[in-house]
Amino acid sequence: MEDEPLILAFCCHYCAYAAADLAGSMRLQYPSNVRVLRLPCTGKLEVNYLLTAFEHGIDGVLVAGCLEGGCHFLEGNLRARKRVERAKVFLEEIGLEPERLEMFNLSSAEGPRFAKIVGIMSQRLAKLGKSPLRPDCQTVHQNIQAMTDQADAALAGAKHDCCRS
Amino acid sequence: MIVADRKNVREIRAMIQNHQRVLLVGCGTCVTVCLAGGEREVGILGSALRMALRLAGRDQVIVDQVTIERQCEDAFIDALAPRVGEYDAICSLACGAGVQALAERFPNTPVYPGVNTQFIGILESQGVWTEKCAACGNCRLGQFVGICPITRCAKRQFNGPCGGSRDGRCEVSPELDCAWQLIYDRAKALNKLDELEAVVPPLDWSTGLDGGPRKVVREDQCIAGLGPNA
Known part of the structure; x- marks a missing residue:
């Protein structure tokens, strides 16, 4: 698993996330190296989300939104596509392959298509290889520890505030 | 902005x-x-x-x-x-x-x-900004019904339009509005076409950037006793 390229999938709640769910219900097989992250709409996506994912060493990112014309919020998926294109320009300037990032459109009824999309990205990344920005295991553990400490501190602060009020 | x-x-x-x-x-x-x-x-x-x-x-x-x-x-x-x-x-x-x-x-x-x-420009539509002011230091917008020929006319003409105005567009680029067409249309709508009859003398560019960096001083706002160099 550690050797496989890791894919982050930003999925719209109204289509791709449901399609991923359907793919699971249908017992469809698709590569296991994808991590799904639900968004209320792909229009929520900003360029910095995408770049931050790559900065943290993710090997590929797929953005899956509704079919064009079918966005629950009218044009969120169209905006997302433009932001994906802009992020690709940044990746090219940085020196990272823009192909590591791709946007797809599908409907909530397309479980098989979700599985296919993950397959397409997985194959593409198998060719591109792991991201040169992928941190070593020690750094990953350190980052996780730092985030855990930060969350603990925030929670402790919240509890403290709660007690005071 | x-x-x-x-x-x-x-x-x-x-x-x-x-x-x-x-x-x-x-x-x-x-x-x-x-x-x-x-x-x-x-x-x-x-x-x-x-x-x-x-x-x-x-x-x-x-x-x-x-x-x-x-x-x-x-x-x-x-x-x-x-x-x-x-x-x-x-x-x-x-x-x-x-x-x-x-x-x-x-x-x-x-x-x-x-x-x-x-x-210096304005938000024309979401994601599109256009230039509107050249900060010449000597605003003449009142003479041109609120449309700046210095910024918006490629030739910066004060007495236009030139021969390159075609169907309301500038010869420099078909995407550019002819500033003088805009001025004419707006003056006509405001019933002020007669004001465009007068020949406008050249701008006094002494207020522009050619004299080096400019400074605006408001003595009444300066800290008392220290003056503009406070």
Whole structure:
């Protein structure tokens, strides 16, 4: 698993996330190296989300939104596509392959298509290889520890505030 | 507002190539509104720059980011001042005024521009900004029914239109409106066509940039006893 390229999938709640769910219900097989992250709409996506994912060493990112014309919020998926294109320009300037990032459109009824999309990205990344920005295991553990400490501190602060009020 | 546009990551990387600790400073005023140098754009550039440096084998370079309310006013730079000592260079994503304000405030720290300052303009539609004012220092908009021929006419003609006006468009580019067509149409709508009969003398450019950097002094607002140099 550690050797496989890791894919982050930003999925719209109204289509791709449901399609991923359907793919699971249908017992469809698709590569296991994808991590799904639900968004209320792909229009929520900003360029910095995408770049931050790559900065943290993710090997590929797929953005899956509704079919064009079918966005629950009218044009969120169209905006997302433009932001994906802009992020690709940044990746090219940085020196990272823009192909590591791709946007797809599908409907909530397309479980098989979700599985296919993950397959397409997985194959593409198998060719591109792991991201040169992928941190070593020690750094990953350190980052996780730092985030855990930060969350603990925030929670402790919240509890403290709660007690005071 | 002042409108700016982003610089290529490669250009910024080249500018900071001799530095080890770089602070990206965003500005919360004009460049935030025109989506060139606000908190989000500073975050994007920060991520991009860190990745570019790592890919170039310069993992050890530290790139941090901060955004202050306004870079062109010294009082707002106070919030930034305590941190600057930790860095050996600053990359400012403010307009040219902000970059220079930081350079004046921190004489021992190199300051680099992170955006290309373009013009004084307005938001025409979402994501589109257009130039409207050349800051000539001697506004004549009253004579041209509120449409500036200096900024919006490619020839800066005060007595137009020229022969290159075609179907309301400028000969320079079919995408450009002919400023003089706009002036004529608006004057007609306002029933002020007769005002365009007069020959307008050339602008007094002594108020423009040719005389060196300009200064506006409001004596009544200056701190008593200290004058404009306070």
